Amino acid sequence: METRNKMNRRLIDHQLFWPLFALTVLLVFDFFYIKGFFHLEIIEGHLYGSLIDIVNRATPLMFLAIGMTLVIASGGIDISVGSVLAISGAISALMIGGDLVFVDGVQHYVARYPILVAIFVALVVSVICGIWNGLLIAKLGVNAMVGTLILLVAGRGIAQLIVDGNVITVYYEPFFYIGSGFFLGLPFSIYLVAAFLGLIMWLIKKTAFGLFLESIGSNRVSSRFTGLDVQKIMWACYAISGLCAGIAGIIVASEVKSADANNAGVFIELDAILSVVLGGNSMAGGRFSVIGSVIGALVVQTLTTTIYAIGVPPEITMVVKALVVIVIYLIQSQMGKKTVKRTVKTSAGETALKTQEAKA
């Protein structure tokens, strides 16, 4: 038992080691090749610099990665996050909008609905999107990829209908604070991520949710036999993922001061999955690390910024990202083989089967 614990601990160390290593490599590269990359300065009490910029830009992706980690840990996948992001952005932008009014001859923009109401509605709709995914996948047992494919296809259409095919520009200034405001010298969105991450970590570490999640991700059938309410947990994962996408949508809308249902969050689901994979999580579910995914999101954003900064055409980012994933997967599959071999040595029962698997 003790050796097992030691091995587990080593594996957990391992999981965070690789994402951090990748981040370090990228940052070291940036340090040498991009002038003033680590330069930080304080302008009007706000901290500015490439590093802050990366963290700030990565916040929507971090939210998506947190939600995606839970879904992937449960053995599923959520490819609808980009569309949910677009829906949430569209709703919040449309509800806030900003009507021009003149007060004493000075022009003001007033929100159509109170900002909190708009955000609340957008988040509720996002959670409903997540619940819909949960209904298909957890309740009806549809393949996760196909189940979320429905919302991926429909969601963008729904977002387009909400904004009636237009790009909605927001004029109401307090709304911009979410995506581009500063609090105590740092971008406000960083605090949002930190708070949300804290909440999720509490949920995972201090309640049984994390354990249950790991259990159903590793083996759904046996978890059910143990008496876990598998459906409810999966449902929760998809709802959280929807919520994350909703928050990300609001941040994006606030950052660009508009909602573009056509282009908001296109392909971001892939970046989210990439972040999760980069975070050392297994796509097969089970053991997971939310922190790892957040670091993964940072790696993705650093990579993007680096590629922009060194003046390579931005489309190359896609090639680099893909190659990075392939390499990571190759490493993972090598390690997987080793673990299989190790178990084969210890358990005589399934030896034949596992070696066959390892060979294949």
Add this chain to the structure above:
Amino acid sequence: MKNLQINSKFIPLLITIALFVVLFAAGSVSYRGFFSMQVVLNLLVDNSFLIIVALSQAMIIILGGIDLSCGALIALSSMVAAYSMSHLNLPPALAILAVLIVCSLFGFVQGWLITYRKFQPFIATLCGMFIARGLCFMINQDTVPITDPFFVSMATMRIKLMPGATISSSVIIALVMLALYIYIAHYTKFGRAIYAVGGNEQSARLMGLPVDRTKVLAYTLSGFTSGIAGIVFCFYMLSAYGLNAMALEMDAIAAAVIGGTLMTGGVGFVIGSVFGVMIEGIMQTLITFQGDLNSWWTRIAVAFLLCVFIVVQRVLVLRREAKKRIRPVEFIE
């Protein structure tokens, strides 16, 4: 009993065909000029590349995998074809050959990663998609026109079937691919192996089927087919751009599922994909004929259909599983 089982296998396909007929009938009743041969043929003309990728998508889904790279491969192949002809002055035959080689190579590497390196098909083909899109922009960031006389003549060629009803050369290519796929799926060992692997990989392996070879070959074929679709896409667009055929893979998957291919693998008909594409097309046509609807309703309608079909599939699978449980009792009787 046996008859009933065969029937249940055909149910999704029959629903799809019936739905197509119903949609067409509804359109014919509601809109003047809808009921014509050309409307149906235009579905083929405008969607021939989609039909081709939907065929290979169905095959891959039957195998138990998924191929997300086909849209990006179409963009890449049109880019390779356009660039090699306009900038490298290659003759069209060589350009087409280059396209097919590049796409097959993509498929092969993806298949290899999935089979021998245990990549999830989703991840491997996703990487393929990223790389293909990125390569497009590495080759050229702008729209590259295709002016080659052969391509232009293929693009403008119309074959008259009857007065007032014509099809393009792309349709012929799509139909040839359909015939090829039907032959492969139902009349070759390779096709049977695909169904077997999709049904249950472990038992296919234990039966002594060449599982690994089948998988690699199937993905290579899928890449090759995407190349063909890319060339057809060239005939259709006469230009190449890195963002062409965006999210086409989703349409192809939707078409395959609507066409009755089970996402769990092992069950389906490649011809179903054709009807899946036709249904997607006819909904688009209906919305165009209606005139005052936002074109985004097409996406929502496709998603709705997808949803209905997936739920129907689930019900069918659950029924089959229930049947399986009863079987031992029958055996004793």
